[in-house]
Amino acid sequence: MRIYNYETLKTLMMPMETVHLIAKINEYKGKQELYKQQAPQILETLKNVAVIQSTKASNAIEGIIITDSRLKSIMESTTDPFDRSEGEIAGYRDVLQLVHSSYEAIPVNANVILQLHKELYSYIPIEGGHWKNVDNVISETYPDGTKRIRFEPVSAFETPGAMQNLCLELRERMGKEDIEPLVLMSVFILDFLSIHPFNDGNGRMARLLTLLLLYQFGFEVGRYISLEKIIEDSKESYYETLRQSSQGWHDNQNNILPWVNYLLGTLIAAYKELEERVGIIETQKGNKAARVRGFIEHKIGFFTKADIRQACPDVSEATINRVLNELKAENSIAVDGLGRSAKWKKI
Numbered sequence: 001m002r003i004y005n006y007e008t009l010k011t012l013m014m015p016m017e018t019v020h021l022i023a024k025i026n027e028y029k030g031k032q033e034l035y036k037q038q039a040p041q042i043l044e045t046l047k048n049v050a051v052i053q054s055t056k057a058s059n060a061i062e063g064i065i066i067t068d069s070r071l072k073s074i075m076e077s078t079t080d081p082f083d084r085s086e087g088e089i090a091g092y093r094d095v096l097q098l099v100h101s102s103y104e105a106i107p108v109n110a111n112v113i114l115q116l117h118k119e120l121y122s123y124i125p126i127e128g129g130h131w132k133n134v135d136n137v138i139s140e141t142y143p144d145g146t147k148r149i150r151f152e153p154v155s156a157f158e159t160p161g162a163m164q165n166l167c168l169e170l171r172e173r174m175g176k177e178d179i180e181p182l183v184l185m186s187v188f189i190l191d192f193l194s195i196h197p198f199n200d201g202n203g204r205m206a207r208l209l210t211l212l213l214l215y216q217f218g219f220e221v222g223r224y225i226s227l228e229k230i231i232e233d234s235k236e237s238y239y240e241t242l243r244q245s246s247q248g249w250h251d252n253q254n255n256i257l258p259w260v261n262y263l264l265g266t267l268i269a270a271y272k273e274l275e276e277r278v279g280i281i282e283t284q285k286g287n288k289a290a291r292v293r294g295f296i297e298h299k300i301g302f303f304t305k306a307d308i309r310q311a312c313p314d315v316s317e318a319t320i321n322r323v324l325n326e327l328k329a330e331n332s333i334a335v336d337g338l339g340r341s342a343k344w345k346k347i
Contacts, residue, residue: 002154002162002250004169004191009179018257021264022182025219028271032220039278045314046224046277051075051100053226053310055093058207061232064088087123095119095208100223103215108170108188110163113197116208120201131159132199140239151246153196162195174216181217182267185210186260193242194249207231210263225270237262277311288315292323296333302343 014022035043052075059065064085066074073079074090081087095116099106106112118129138151154162170188173179189206196202211222221227231238245259295311296303308320324344327333336343 002194003252004162004165006169006173006179006184006187009173009183009187012183014183015257018183018261018264021261021268022180025182025264025267025271028221028268028275029219031275035274035278042278042314043224046274047100049310049313050222050224050226051093051096054096054222054228055089056229057226057232058204058228059085059089059092061228061235061238062203081123084124088120090123091120091128092204092208094122096211099208099212099215103212106212108209108213108216109167110160113163113167113205113209117198117201117205120204120208126200128198128201131163131197132156134199136196136199138196150243151194151249153194159195159197163197166191166195182219182264183260185213185217186263187256188213189263190242190245190256190259194246214267219267221267221270221274225273227266227270230266230269230273234262234266288312288319289323291315292320293327296323296327296344296346299346302336302345304343 052071055075056071066085066089070079070086071089074081074086075093081090098116098119106116114129114131118127121128133156135155136153137149138153139147139149141147166188170184173184189210192209193202193206198205207228211227214220214222241258241262245254245256248254291312292308292315295308299307305317305320305324309315309317312320324333324335328335331347333344334347336345
């Protein structure tokens with residue numbers, strides 16, 4: 001039977017890879033206030049972009065996809081969702097914005113997790129805010145259509161008690177501050193996913209709780225860079241490390257390190273992206289055309305104007321078009337296709 005005892009993490013022997021990742025993340029954390037002083041305008045722009053990317057990516061991981069135009073309207077609250085997919089997008093938007101704005105006032109306990117789940121489903125007929133009422137399994141589907149059970153979570157009957165114990169253990173360790181916060185956060189999310197407490201929405205709730213705990217531990221990168229987008233781009237590793245670290249979970253014999261290292265690597269990637277964007281602005285002294293040229297210069301393979309807009313969110317469409325035309329006239333890049341489907345490549 002699974003026992004939730006995070007005190008044992010105090011004696012965890014961490015390999016140098018994990019120690020190095022933690023040290024690097026804490027080094028980036030120390031630069032957060034400097035970024036706020038040096039580039040407040042770009043951080044504000046990045047924040048707006050990250051909210052949209054996070055909402056889109058976290059739902060896309062679960063197969064919930066809508067068009068960019070509808071996504072934009074829902075994110076701006078200029079239209080009401082008209083189907084389940086759009087309702088789930090709107091619900092994630094609301095909970096994500098709540099976490100961003102009020103994380104200090106959101107304790108991580110079972111009742112709060114139920115309330116956040118209820119908000120997640122506030123736009124669709126399915127009623128959220130209840131633990132699962134049937135046993136569920138985590139399965140994977142192969143290309144030929146066959147399915148294999150990858151993990152059997154905690155039963156529906158055991159779930160309320162498991163979530164109470166899990167949250168109590170987290171709060172105790174947070175209060176005593178005797179466990180490395182990044183490891184504590186990672187193991188809590190692993191246990192949450194292994195309990196799989198809801199009939200639906202477990203992955204999205206796990207990513208929201210990840211962001212919430214990172215905020216509470218002082219790591220703010222998720223405000224400016226979409227962690228969900230990085231996870232979506234590496235979802236094969238996401239699922240594989242989760243599989244590895246859940247083996248033997250019920251018997252307290254699981255190896256947490258594959259999952260811990262994956263989450264730490266996700267944070268490193270986010271902080272690197274943040275540093276690159278803020279650093280480009282600092283080194284180029286706000287020269288937006290030079291930043292677009294710099295992005296293209298370091299780009300391998302095909303790229304689109306959407307890629308440029310994502311990398312340089314505060315640069316106008318006119319500036320992007322001007323740089324593309326200049327580089328094309330210089331025979332530095334070539335275009336393939338027309339309109340929105342056009343792709344560019346360095347010559």
